[in-house]
Amino acid sequence: MALVLGIAGGTASGKTTVARRIVEAVHASRVAYLEEDAYYRDLSDLSFDERRQFNFDHPDAFDVDKMVAQLEALRAGRPVDQPIYDFASHTPGKETRRVEPAPVVVIEGILVLAIEPVRRLLDIKIFVDTDDDVRVLRRIERDVRDRGRTLESVVEQYFRTVRPMHLGFVEPSKRFADIVIPHGGSNDVAIEMVAGAVRARL
Numbered sequence: 001m002a003l004v005l006g007i008a009g010g011t012a013s014g015k016t017t018v019a020r021r022i023v024e025a026v027h028a029s030r031v032a033y034l035e036e037d038a039y040y041r042d043l044s045d046l047s048f049d050e051r052r053q054f055n056f057d058h059p060d061a062f063d064v065d066k067m068v069a070q071l072e073a074l075r076a077g078r079p080v081d082q083p084i085y086d087f088a089s090h091t092p093g094k095e096t097r098r099v100e101p102a103p104v105v106v107i108e109g110i111l112v113l114a115i116e117p118v119r120r121l122l123d124i125k126i127f128v129d130t131d132d133d134v135r136v137l138r139r140i141e142r143d144v145r146d147r148g149r150t151l152e153s154v155v156e157q158y159f160r161t162v163r164p165m166h167l168g169f170v171e172p173s174k175r176f177a178d179i180v181i182p183h184g185g186s187n188d189v190a191i192e193m194v195a196g197a198v199r200a201r202l
Contacts, residue, residue: 002075007108009128010166012138014184018128019108025195032074032102036109038083039067044091051090057165068117077101087147113173127177130184
């Protein structure tokens with residue numbers, strides 16, 4: 001049975017950086033890596049304007065059944081085909097990414113600790129804690145540069161859904177964490193401690 005790590009935290013908190021640094025420290029060949037963002041529900045039945053207004057920061061935005069099934073498969077040593085989500089059209093792409101089983105499974109995303117069926121599969125639960133102002137600026141930069149969004153749309157979404165959902169779901173999920181990593185991916189000491197603990201468990 002694989003060792004499963006869940007890495008949660010607010011939007012643009014540095015979760016992905018922390019996850020990737022842990023993967024590198026443990027060795028990539030020993031880690032199967034999943035992104036919660038890949039499991040957004042298929043919204044193709046909605047108009048594009050309706051998709052743009054959808055609350056992507058609520059637990060109901062995710063296909064939890066699929067996420068749990070693929071996590072359980074990797075945990076049991078079976079490969080999965082992870083969806084590839086198209087953030088420009090807000091729909092899953094036609095292609096998938098094959099993820100092979102490994103001794104360690106890492107899943108990262110804002111609600112990994114907030115969604116109970118996912119949380120109960122985690123052996124080590126990590127919350128990445130970063131100041132709100134830093135997260136907001138990173139979110140704006142990422143969405144404009146990488147996801148084809150306008151500054152106005154990013155700010156509107158932040159106040160409409162991102163901030164309320166952070167306060168309602170993401171921040172409260174910190175209480176489930178075994179380890180809280182402040183300062184995101186720049187916290188070398190915390191990341192090495194986690195990586196060392198994983199290597200020891202292996």
